[in-house]
Amino acid sequence: MGCNSVRNENMIPRMPLALAVFLVPTCSAQDTFQPDRCEVVPQAGHQVSFSIDGNEKLRWHFSDQYPRPFFYPFNGPSGVSLTRMGHPGAQNHDHHRSVWFAHHNLNGVDFWSDNTKARVRQKHWYRYRDGREEAVMASLLGWFDEDGIEVMEQDVIAALRPMDEGEHALELQITMRPLQGTQTVTLDKTNFGLLAVRVSKTLSEYFGGGRLSNSEAAVGESDSFGRRARWMDYSGPVVVGVGEARHVVQEGITCFDHPQNPRYPTYWHVREDGWMGASFGMHEGWTINQQNPLVLRYLLHAHSGDYDRAKAERVHEVFSLRPGFRIRRPNVDERHRQYEVERIACSNTGK
Numbered sequence: 001m002g003c004n005s006v007r008n009e010n011m012i013p014r015m016p017l018a019l020a021v022f023l024v025p026t027c028s029a030q031d032t033f034q035p036d037r038c039e040v041v042p043q044a045g046h047q048v049s050f051s052i053d054g055n056e057k058l059r060w061h062f063s064d065q066y067p068r069p070f071f072y073p074f075n076g077p078s079g080v081s082l083t084r085m086g087h088p089g090a091q092n093h094d095h096h097r098s099v100w101f102a103h104h105n106l107n108g109v110d111f112w113s114d115n116t117k118a119r120v121r122q123k124h125w126y127r128y129r130d131g132r133e134e135a136v137m138a139s140l141l142g143w144f145d146e147d148g149i150e151v152m153e154q155d156v157i158a159a160l161r162p163m164d165e166g167e168h169a170l171e172l173q174i175t176m177r178p179l180q181g182t183q184t185v186t187l188d189k190t191n192f193g194l195l196a197v198r199v200s201k202t203l204s205e206y207f208g209g210g211r212l213s214n215s216e217a218a219v220g221e222s223d224s225f226g227r228r229a230r231w232m233d234y235s236g237p238v239v240v241g242v243g244e245a246r247h248v249v250q251e252g253i254t255c256f257d258h259p260q261n262p263r264y265p266t267y268w269h270v271r272e273d274g275w276m277g278a279s280f281g282m283h284e285g286w287t288i289n290q291q292n293p294l295v296l297r298y299l300l301h302a303h304s305g306d307y308d309r310a311k312a313e314r315v316h317e318v319f320s321l322r323p324g325f326r327i328r329r330p331n332v333d334e335r336h337r338q339y340e341v342e343r344i345a346c347s348n349t350g351k
Contacts, residue, residue, distance in 0.1 A: 038135035038160055040128045048128070050135055050160040050170075055079070057160055057168055057302070060137060061097075068111070068120035069141065071158075072098035076251040077166040077304040078240045083253075084200045087273065088207045096198035096275065099300065101174060103193030103281070106152065107185055109145045112192045117146040120154070126327050126339035134159045134171075138327050138341040142179075152185045152288075153177055157325045157341060163301070169315070170300040173325050177293035187294075188285045191269045195298050196277040197255060203236040204274030210236025210252070212270055213307045215316070221272040230265045230316055231256040232276045235307040250306050258297035259320050262286070297324055 041049045046063035049056050062069040073081030087093035095102070095114045102120070104112035111118045126138035136159045143152040155175040162168050172195070178185040187193065202208035205220065213219050214229035224232065235252025257266045257278060267282040269275075278298060280286070288294045299319045303311065323344045330340045 036130035036135075037132045038162065039130045040135040040137045040160070042125075042128065046122075048125075048137055050137070050158075052135075052160065052162045052168055058099075058170060060139075060158065062122035062139070064121065066097065067095070067114055067116075067118075068097075068100060068102055069122055069139075069156075070097040070100035071170070074099055074170070074253070074300065074302065076238055076253075076302045077168075078238055078249050078251060080200075080238050080240055080251075082200055082203060082238070082251060082302060084198055084274075086198070087275075088201045088204065089273070096196070099170075099195075099197050101154070101156070101194055102196065103187055104190040105188035105281075106143065107145070108188065109151075111143060112190075117148075119144045123153075126155075127337065127341040129341060134161045136160075136325070136341055138325070138339070150179050151182065153179055155327060157327070159325075163315075165304060167301065167303050169302070169319075171319070171322075172298045172300070173295065174297075175293050175295045176288055178288060178290055180290075182290075184287050184289045186285055186287045187281050189283065190281050191279050192277070194278065194280050194296065195255070197234075197253060197275070197300070199234045199253060199274045199276070200238070201274065202238060203234050203252065205236075205272040207274060208236055210234055210274070211307070212272070212276070213309075214268065215265070215309075215312065217309075221270055224268060224270045226267060226269070226279075226282065228265045228267055229257075231312055232268050232270060232278075233307045233312065234274070234276055235303075249304070251302070251304055252307055254301040254303060254307070254312050254315065256299040256301065256312075256316050256319055258299070260324070261296050262294070295324070 039051050048060040050058045058071050058074045074083040076082045083098040102112045109118050110116040123140045123142045129136040138157045141154040142150045144150050157173040159171040203210035213233045215231045216229050218224045233254040237248045238251045267279045269277040269279040327341050330337050
């Protein structure tokens with residue numbers, strides 16, 4: 001029949017009534033599918049995006065073009081990054097890449113600055129897991145000395161969790177152990193390591209309008225540097241929007257130490273120029289062996305408004321009670337994966 005032919009209803013085959021019963025519309029996969037609220041999605045260029053309700057909150061970068069992996073951006077509730085790449089006034093601090101793990105003196109090797117051939121490389125990822133309450137990434141890093149010899153492995157587990165009022169938190173768990181066949185690895189005494197955060201220029205006390213505060217009611221660099229605290233906060237103005245719609249809101253980052261961490265509460269290395277670091281080895285080194293890997297847990301809370309001590313206390317309490325993670329091989333019924341990452345179940349037996 002051509003395009004201009006007249007349609008004749010008598011030419012349309014009549015469908016038997018019995019057959020028509022089976023063509024009643026049913027629910028499709030589109031009708032029943034429920035998207036995960038929290039997602040972790042690998043991107044081109046050796047990056048991994050973390051989002052909540054479709055809004056990106058942070059990215060993990062592990063390209064070999066950088067000496068070590070890092071998270072950037074780390075967006076606040078407004079959608080503007082609360083961290084930055086590098087120092088606002090000193091190019092010799094370009095190793096300050098937003099949120100990162102490093103150590104200035106590991107087995108006598110500088111894994112902190114960019115003035116070294118030592119490198120931290122992601123060897124592979126274990127698992128990307130989406131969910132309603134959190135999106136979780138688990139990856140394996142290798143620490144290679146200046147001769148390219150691997151001396152330590154590091155598991156990194158990062159969980160993005162939504163919070164009330166549009167806030168969110170990044171929970172981090174790192175496990176450091178000597179390379180198989182090596183008995184020990186030593187984290188020597190240093191102010192620099194293991195977790196560090198370079199905040200945005202506007203949050204800085206010196207370059208912006210921000211303020212440093214800690215859990216022990218200390219304010220500013222002079223009262224906070226080298227002191228022990230359960231958490232450290234950097235809060236200040238954040239510029240949102242463009243053109244005539246540009247305006248300022250108050251936001252900040254609170255970095256929490258976990259009570260199960262060795263040397264809790266940790267010492268802090270902080271600066272008015274916009275930097276805070278959990279200084280695990282500030283006064284003493286630490287030797288890791290095969291039987292006792294070093295496990296550390298931290299939480300970065302992206303909050304709206306000024307620093308609120310009472311809110312920080314509540315976040316710290318919840319974080320303290322939340323179980324950590326483990327990485328394992330999948331069970332028989334867990335198909336299409338090589339590894340699984342999950343919270344460690346709590347029980348009365350302590351197992």
